[in-house]
Amino acid sequence: MSETPQTPQPQQTPQSATATADADEPSATTPEMEEAARAGRALPLVMSAPRGRKKPPPHLADLDPAGRKALLEDNGLPGFRAKQLSTHYFARLVDAPEQMTDLPAAQRGELVSTLLPELMTPVRTSEADRGTTRKTLWRLFDGALVESVLMRYTDRTTMCVSSQAGCGMACPFCATGQGGLQRNMSTAEIVEQVMAGARSLARGEVPGGPGRVNNVVFMGMGEPLANYKAVVGAVRRLTDPAPDGLGMSARGVTVSTVGLVPRIRQLTEEGVPLTLALSLHAPDDELRNELVPINTRFSVAETVDAAWQYARTTKRRVSIEYAMMRGINDQGWRADLLADVLYATGADWGWVHVNLIPLNPTPGSKWTASDPADEQEFVRRLEARGIPTTVRDTRGREIDGACGQLAASELA
Numbered sequence: 001m002s003e004t005p006q007t008p009q010p011q012q013t014p015q016s017a018t019a020t021a022d023a024d025e026p027s028a029t030t031p032e033m034e035e036a037a038r039a040g041r042a043l044p045l046v047m048s049a050p051r052g053r054k055k056p057p058p059h060l061a062d063l064d065p066a067g068r069k070a071l072l073e074d075n076g077l078p079g080f081r082a083k084q085l086s087t088h089y090f091a092r093l094v095d096a097p098e099q100m101t102d103l104p105a106a107q108r109g110e111l112v113s114t115l116l117p118e119l120m121t122p123v124r125t126s127e128a129d130r131g132t133t134r135k136t137l138w139r140l141f142d143g144a145l146v147e148s149v150l151m152r153y154t155d156r157t158t159m160c161v162s163s164q165a166g167c168g169m170a171c172p173f174c175a176t177g178q179g180g181l182q183r184n185m186s187t188a189e190i191v192e193q194v195m196a197g198a199r200s201l202a203r204g205e206v207p208g209g210p211g212r213v214n215n216v217v218f219m220g221m222g223e224p225l226a227n228y229k230a231v232v233g234a235v236r237r238l239t240d241p242a243p244d245g246l247g248m249s250a251r252g253v254t255v256s257t258v259g260l261v262p263r264i265r266q267l268t269e270e271g272v273p274l275t276l277a278l279s280l281h282a283p284d285d286e287l288r289n290e291l292v293p294i295n296t297r298f299s300v301a302e303t304v305d306a307a308w309q310y311a312r313t314t315k316r317r318v319s320i321e322y323a324m325m326r327g328i329n330d331q332g333w334r335a336d337l338l339a340d341v342l343y344a345t346g347a348d349w350g351w352v353h354v355n356l357i358p359l360n361p362t363p364g365s366k367w368t369a370s371d372p373a374d375e376q377e378f379v380r381r382l383e384a385r386g387i388p389t390t391v392r393d394t395r396g397r398e399i400d401g402a403c404g405q406l407a408a409s410e411l412a
């Protein structure tokens with residue numbers, strides 16, 4: 001995608017920014033990134049964000065209730081108003097000052113700009129599935145671009161969010177990875193993607209009537225565990241009871257990782273019962289070193305063991321994500337090897353579930369979709385070994401909205 005900017009409008013809703021994809025609009029990935037990804041060029045791993053970049057303004061969602069009160073007081077404003085602002089933001093799903101009529105009119109603007117500064121503006125929203133799948137491209141305060149996707153099903157709504165602008169994990173099949181890491185997102189920037197979706201749903205802007213966000217998956221741009229503190233902060237904000245947070249169940253939150261083993265261990269100790277999704281993509285070190293370069297630091301065995309320890313401690317089943325790439329990782333013998341690797345933990349219960357991700361068919365590209373017959377055979381072999389296996393819903397594919405290593409589908 002290569003696109004030119006529209007002028008972002010303050011308070012503009014994602015819906016009002018809705019436009020069809022245009023070749024001249026901005027994109028979170030560039031043609032150079034996509035070209036590099038198509039060429040499969042190897043990039044260095046970048047484990048930490050570049051230093052010295054300006055930080056986004058502090059926001060209510062970055063802070064706990066005491067921090068919110070302190071921020072108001074530091075700005076000469078009454079601390080007790082923090083709870084009212086939290087109620088508007090998290091419980092009433094309101095961010096427009098004119099709707100906050102319980103705040104004194106003379107102080108309202110200052111209160112809102114102090115605790116609810118605008119963090120991102122929608123550049124473009126693309127829709128698919130008759131409006132029930134919506135991908136929004138956001139411009140952050142410093143011009144960085146990130147994406148989120150809302151997917152409404154009959155029984156639930158899932159938000160897929162980004163955790164970093166760009167990504168330093170350098171997976172060669174992924175356009176985001178080829179662009180490198182620009183910066184970590186703040187807790188509030190991550191939370192605000194969910195809140196924007198929640199506000200749209202509450203206002204009835206998504207077909208199906210007013211609704212709420214039930215699931216959040218950290219499968220947009222970035223490696224969530226490389227931005228650990230902000231991501232865990234965002235999970236806490238999303239799961240804290242209203243009005244301190246959005247009040248979601250932690251069971252509705254999935255954090256994906258390519259396998260930052262020390263961070264998986266840290267998450268295991270964190271005590272938040274979220275679902276861990278491990279993007280494995282290959283069961284053998286030789287291929288995984290190439291597809292997922294972090295594997296050169298942490299082997300398949302170490303990574304799978306960390307995931308198993310997570311499942312054992314939290315009693316939450318881990319999801320193994322496996323993007324099916326024709327002729328690369330989709331051979332029957334690799335399905336058998338994957339089963340061996342998952343059983344090598346010695347687990348005696350169903351600790352794991354495999355989720356196969358179909359790539360978009362891309363004739364001529366090195367990274368293209370598996371033959372459906374190979375995909376079925378892969379599923380058959382895993383299930384024959386007693387491993388629950390599903391093939392990911394390709395919802396939103398026509399807007400490149402298939403999240404989770406999302407750029408793999410953007411190479412189409």
Ligand code: SF4
Pocket residue numbers: 167168169170171174175176177178220221222223258405406407
């Ligand atoms: S696949 Fe995921 S972890 Fe790998 S480079 Fe892309 S966004 Fe980063």
